Amino acid sequence: MNQQSNPIAQLRLNKLATCIAMALMPVLSTQALAQDDNGAPQTESQSAEKKDESKTYQERLSIIGHNKQLRTEAGSATLISDVTLETFEYDDINRVLAVVPGVNIREEDGYGLRPNIGFRGATPERSKKIALMEDGVLIAPAPYSAPAAYYFPMVSRMTAVEVFKGPAAIKYGPNTVAGALNMTSRAVPEGSEGGIDLAFGGDGYGKVHGDYGNKSGDFGYVVEGLHVQADGFKELDGGGDTGFDKTDLLAKLQYDFSTGKYNQLVELKLSYGDETSNETYLGLSDEDFKANPNRRYSASQLGLMDWEHSQVQLTHHIELSGADVITRIYRNDFERAWRKLNGFQGSDRELLEVISNPTDGINAEFMAILQGQMDSQQGFGNLSLGTNAREYYSQGIQSDLRYSYSISGLDSVFETGVRYHEDQIERNHTAETFAMRSGRLESLGNAISVDTRNSETSEVWSVYGQNTLNWQSLSLTTGIRGEFIDAKYQNLLPGQENNWLSKSSKIWLPSISAFYQASDTLGFLFGIHEGHVPTSPQQEPIIQPEKSVNYELGMRYADGASAVDMVGFFNDYKNLKESCTFSASTSCIEQVDAEFNGGEVDIYGLEASFKHRFSLSNGLDLPVSLVYTYTESEFKQAIDSTFPQWGKVEAGDKVPYLPDHQLTLTLAVEANDWQVSLLARYVGEMVEASGTGVELEGFSTNAYTVVDLSASYQLSVGSLYFKIDNLFDRVEVVSRRPYGARPSKPQQLVAGYKYRF
Numbered sequence: 001m002n003q004q005s006n007p008i009a010q011l012r013l014n015k016l017a018t019c020i021a022m023a024l025m026p027v028l029s030t031q032a033l034a035q036d037d038n039g040a041p042q043t044e045s046q047s048a049e050k051k052d053e054s055k056t057y058q059e060r061l062s063i064i065g066h067n068k069q070l071r072t073e074a075g076s077a078t079l080i081s082d083v084t085l086e087t088f089e090y091d092d093i094n095r096v097l098a099v100v101p102g103v104n105i106r107e108e109d110g111y112g113l114r115p116n117i118g119f120r121g122a123t124p125e126r127s128k129k130i131a132l133m134e135d136g137v138l139i140a141p142a143p144y145s146a147p148a149a150y151y152f153p154m155v156s157r158m159t160a161v162e163v164f165k166g167p168a169a170i171k172y173g174p175n176t177v178a179g180a181l182n183m184t185s186r187a188v189p190e191g192s193e194g195g196i197d198l199a200f201g202g203d204g205y206g207k208v209h210g211d212y213g214n215k216s217g218d219f220g221y222v223v224e225g226l227h228v229q230a231d232g233f234k235e236l237d238g239g240g241d242t243g244f245d246k247t248d249l250l251a252k253l254q255y256d257f258s259t260g261k262y263n264q265l266v267e268l269k270l271s272y273g274d275e276t277s278n279e280t281y282l283g284l285s286d287e288d289f290k291a292n293p294n295r296r297y298s299a300s301q302l303g304l305m306d307w308e309h310s311q312v313q314l315t316h317h318i319e320l321s322g323a324d325v326i327t328r329i330y331r332n333d334f335e336r337a338w339r340k341l342n343g344f345q346g347s348d349r350e351l352l353e354v355i356s357n358p359t360d361g362i363n364a365e366f367m368a369i370l371q372g373q374m375d376s377q378q379g380f381g382n383l384s385l386g387t388n389a390r391e392y393y394s395q396g397i398q399s400d401l402r403y404s405y406s407i408s409g410l411d412s413v414f415e416t417g418v419r420y421h422e423d424q425i426e427r428n429h430t431a432e433t434f435a436m437r438s439g440r441l442e443s444l445g446n447a448i449s450v451d452t453r454n455s456e457t458s459e460v461w462s463v464y465g466q467n468t469l470n471w472q473s474l475s476l477t478t479g480i481r482g483e484f485i486d487a488k489y490q491n492l493l494p495g496q497e498n499n500w501l502s503k504s505s506k507i508w509l510p511s512i513s514a515f516y517q518a519s520d521t522l523g524f525l526f527g528i529h530e531g532h533v534p535t536s537p538q539q540e541p542i543i544q545p546e547k548s549v550n551y552e553l554g555m556r557y558a559d560g561a562s563a564v565d566m567v568g569f570f571n572d573y574k575n576l577k578e579s580c581t582f583s584a585s586t587s588c589i590e591q592v593d594a595e596f597n598g599g600e601v602d603i604y605g606l607e608a609s610f611k612h613r614f615s616l617s618n619g620l621d622l623p624v625s626l627v628y629t630y631t632e633s634e635f636k637q638a639i640d641s642t643f644p645q646w647g648k649v650e651a652g653d654k655v656p657y658l659p660d661h662q663l664t665l666t667l668a669v670e671a672n673d674w675q676v677s678l679l680a681r682y683v684g685e686m687v688e689a690s691g692t693g694v695e696l697e698g699f700s701t702n703a704y705t706v707v708d709l710s711a712s713y714q715l716s717v718g719s720l721y722f723k724i725d726n727l728f729d730r731v732e733v734v735s736r737r738p739y740g741a742r743p744s745k746p747q748q749l750v751a752g753y754k755y756r757f
Contacts, residue, residue, distance in 0.1 A: 070520065070558040074468070074477045074513035075168030075527055076102070076179075076567055076607070080161040087668070087677050088710045089199070089723055089752065091207070091228055092745075093117070093155045095708070098664045098681045100163050101607035101629045102569070106657045106686075107734035108583070109279055110233065110745035113244060113305075115152055116583075119165050120550075120569050121603035121631050121658050122178030125584055126150065129533060129546075131172045131180035135269070136326075136400075137313060141334040141392035142423040144174055144458035144485065145537055146593065148581055150390075151309050151334050153183060153273065154248045156209065157226045160184040166552040166569065167513040167527040170479050171417065171464050176509055177531030177548050177571065188220040188254040188267070189213040192757075199721075199752030204231030204243060207752070218256040225249050232278065233746050237298040237372050238439040244277030264318035273309040281582065282341050282351070283740025285358040285367070286733075293731045293743040298372025298439050299341050299383055307336030323403040331395040338388050340582075341739075342589055345382040345433050350586040352695050355740035372439030382435050382444065386451065386589075388582065389428045396421035416465045424457040426492075429592070452592060453492040456537040460485045466511075473517040479529075481509040487537035501540070507532050521559045525567070527552045533577060535595055543595045546577035554607075562612040573601040576655075578643055585644035585695065585738050596643040598635070601655065605631035618671075625666040633658050635690065645737075647694025657735070659684035659703075673714035680707045688736055696736055704732040706744065718755030724748070 071077075078100045090096050092112030097103045106116040106124045118124035126148035132140045140149045155161065164172065165179035172180040194212030199205070206229050213222030225248070232242030254267040280296065280303030288295055313330040343351050349366060358367040368374035369381040376382045398419035405412055429452035434441040466479035484506050491499035511529030518524065533546035554567030576598035580588035588594075607629055614622040633655040640648050645656045661684040668677040682705045688696040710723035729747035736742070 070517070070523060071556060072475060072515050072517055072523060073168075074475055074515040074525055076165040076525075076552060076554070076569075077168045078163045080163075082159045085155070085158065085161070087675075088679060088708055089156070089721060089750070091154065091156045093152065093161075095681075095725075096155055096161060097163070098679065099625065099627055099666065101565075101567075101609050101627050102165055102605075102631075103163070103629070104631065104658055104662070107744055108742060109277075110743065111230065111244065112155075113152075113246075113275070113277055113279065114150055114583075117181065118658075119163070119178040120571055121605070121633055121655060123578060123655075124657060125578075126581060127152070127181075128579070129175055129178045131169065131175050133172065133180060133182040134311075135185055135313065135315075135328075136182060137328055137330045137398070138394060138396075138421070139311075139332060140394070141332070141390075142394055142425045142456070142458070144421070144460055144534060145423050145456040145487070146390075146392070146425040147175065148579075148593075150336060150338075151273075151307065154226055154228065154246060155183065156207070156228065157185065157224060157248050157250065158183045159186055166550060166567075167477070167479065167511040167529040170481050170509065170511040170529050171415070171466060173462055173464070173481055174460070174483055175533045176481065176529070177533055177546055177550065177573075185250060185269075185271075186211055186213075186222055186224055186252075188215065188222045188252050190215055190220075195754065195756035197752060197754045199750050201750030202748045203233045204229070205748065205750060206230070213252075218258075220254040220256075222252045223250070233748070234294050234296045234743075235292070236296045236301055238301065240301045241278045242296060244275065244279070246273070246275045246277075248273045262318060262320055264316070267315045267317075269311070269313040269315065271309075271311045275305065275307050277305045279303055279305050279338075280340055281738050282370070283355065283736060283742045285355050286741055287358065289733060289741040289743070293733075293741075294746060297370045299370040299436065299441070302385060302434075302441055303340045305336065305338045307334065309334045322405060323401060325399060325401045327397070327399040329397045332393065334392040334394075336390055339385060340388075342384045342386040342431060343586070345384045346379065350695075351739040352586045352736075356696070356736075369436045372436060375437050376435040382433050383441065384431050385434055385441075386429060386431045389430070391426045391428075392424065394421070394423040411470045413468045414466070415468075417463065419460075419462045421460045421462065422458065424455060426455045427452050427592075429453075450493065454538070455490050455492060456487070457490075458485060458487045458537060475515045475517075477511075477513045479511040481511075483507045483509075483532070483534070485534055489536075489538035501538060503537070503541070505534065505545070507534075507545075521557055523556050525552070525554050525556065531571070535577070536579070536593060538593065539595050542597075544575045544577065544597055547574040548572055549574070563610070565607070565609045567607045568605070569607065570602070570604040573598075573603070575599060576601040578645065580643065583738060587644045587695070588738070596641055596646070597639075598641070598643075598646065598649075599639050600636035601633065602636060603631065603633045603655065603658075605629065621668075621670040623666075623668050623670065625664075627664040627666075629662040631658055631660060631662075639691075641691075644695055645689055647689060647691035647697065649691035653690045654687050656688055656690055657686050659686050661703075674712065676709075676711045678707065678709050680705060699736055701733050701735065704730060704744070706730065718753055721752050721754065723750050725750070 093115050094105050094112045102120050104118045116124040117127040122129040128147040140147050141151050162182040169179040192214045197209035199207040209226045211224035227247045229245035230243045234242040249272045251270045256265045280300035282300040311332045316327045354363045354366045400417035403414045430448050432448045433444045433446045461484045464481040468477045486504050489501040509530045513527035515525045528551050531548040531550050535543050549572045551570045557564040579595045580591050610626045635649050635653045663682040665680045684703045686701045688699040707727040708725050709727050712721040726747045731743050731746050733741045734744050
């Protein structure tokens with residue numbers, strides 16, 4: 001296609017060119033040397049000394065730090081290191097988390113643009129039930145007022161990913177039932193350091209990634225740019241763009257104020273990200289999916305998500321006698337607009353009803369219009385396209401203290417923190433009427449209607465305290481978290497300004513956990529904590545917060561060559577709470593972000609992981625990893641709910657989108673200058689509705705297995721890598737919400753070159 005006739009393609013090329021220039025800039029500095037405080041070149045040993053001095057600070061920013069031979073902390077925590085992240089070069093957080101037990105995911109677009117992540121059976125919808133963090137700071141657009149994560153940073157620029165479940169998550173909040181996910185961005189290096197990463201692949205895929213950092217005396221910095229784009233793997237009826245492009249920019253400035261008495265430094269972090277994606281919620285009928293799972297109906301041709309995100313974060317770290325304190329001041333701004341198909345104008349026939357029964361009476365005519373095979377006629381079959389424009393901000397200050405002390409000969413660690421946080425969402429949802437004519441959508445020129453205008457605001461103080469007491473082979477950790485929330489909802493539609501709600505809540509959440517080290521290689525853990533997910537500001541008091549008491553019991557084994565972790569968990573929900581988002585159901589258009597009580601629910605299961613490194617002949621290593629998750633769920637009482645994923649539920653019914661079994665096998669063959677890795681992931685069947693009298697009653701997704709392959713080869717300068725996502729090109733229905741069957745990502749081949757210096 002001519003570039004001048006395709007402004008989106010031209011925009012992508014311009015961004016790609018800009019990022020290529022940024023990526024190549026570090027190459028011009030490959031001869032630069034790190035300098036000491038006087039500006040003289042440093043030797044390798046001097047650089048190493050500087051690196052050791054900053055080790056404590058870097059590990060505190062990365063909450064877990066590096067794996068030990070036998071981890072002795074109480075509570076479930078998993079670290080995905082930079083080595084693991086680079087093995088398969090994933091851009092999709094869904095694929096990254098396949099190596100973590102206890103994670104349940106509902107895929108959506110195939111690229112992980114808007115992930116749906118849950119832990120231990122928590123609803124994965126828009127990752128709203130977990131605490132999402134970057135560098136220890138909440139990064140959901142509005143974590144208290146509207147936690148649905150329509151923004152998610154690019155995991156391919158992260159150097160580590162950490163997952164916390166059980167009592168280990170009590171420090172982070174606000175959502176403490178399921179757990180927390182923290183991503184660590186690139187740190188300021190100790191000397192001249194940088195790299196480039198260029199990749200190209202199928203479906204128009206392209207990636208340009210560059211970074212450079214240095215340190216001169218007490219001042220250090222790092223800059224980074226990342227751009228990823230693809231034409232998309234879906235085939236739009238009549239032609240059109242189904243791809244995306246995303247850009248992330250990062251800068252960190254750091255100054256070391258250390259003196260002889262104490263060490264301290266200040267770091268300023270600035271980041272910017274944007275995305276343009278031709279995405280839609282419109283799926284396919286099962287019949288059309290079988291014929292071509294990558295098809296997209298003509299009615300989705302104007303689907304477009306456009307967002308911008310910016311962050312400013314100022315961090316101060318100081319080490320005192322036996323203690324260190326990290327204080328962070330942060331501000332996140334996020335603005336997005338998503339234009340998508342809402343339904344048929346003036347008809348009570350919902351899209352999912354049409355797509356689920358495409359040959360039933362008048363549904364056949366509606367389907368023909370969606371496919372562009374029939375024109376709208378005299379008001380019949382006109383389509384409503386909505387643009388959901390939203391603006392968010394999230395800001396606050398938090399301070400965390402860690403103090404090591406000894407009492408009566410017992411070594412102890414006390415941790416405490418306080419955070420003041422504000423966030424807000426402003427919604428401005430509009431709708432416009434289009435007609436289908438000769439396979440193209442044409443605006444009827446009607447006035448654009450305003451469907452929703454409101455705001456939700458939260459002001460929150462949160463505190464936590466946690467003490468770990470070490471006595472011989474036993475580590476006992478007790479903790480408590482407090483959340484004090486003032487929330488306000490305001491309807492902004494003309495004439496409805498009196499529709500507002502203000503409320504306050506105070507919550508205390510205790511926890512206790514223990515780890516017993518039976519030997520140098522074997523230990524046992526236990527934990528219990530109270531979980532809580534607050535209601536959003538617009539919910540009436542009849543909607544209760546999500547509450548649970550959560551238990552875990554497990555063991556760890558590590559002998560250097562092998563590691564085994566097994567944890568059984570049981571989440572006893574006093575009330576399961578869900579909210580109605582556009583991604584959840586067609587009917588949520590009329591009750592956007594409304595929340596529902598689910599009553600008592602039990603979710604329980606087993607998380608297990610096994611790792612071993614075999615040493616073969618000729619300098620070859622064979623690392624093997626096996627991760628397994630078993631999860632079971634059941635409603636404990638009958639309910640008759642208007643939430644479109646529940647309906648009339650009987651005791652014993654399952655929670656939707658929660659597979660019983662998940663298994664990930666990772667194999668690799670490693671030599672000095674090359675490596676080949678294979679990851680096979682199995683996901684079991686998932687029901688799409690819990691009860692009866694509800695959409696998608698009786699429907700379920702099939703179990704499926706996806707195999708990914710990657711290989712790399714070290715050159716004299718840099719390295720080459722090659723990967724195949726979905727080696728056997730198996731495509732399955734990952735969900736039928738909100739408007740029909742959605743496919744998993746088909747096979748994609750990618751080749752790339754990396755160079756670090």
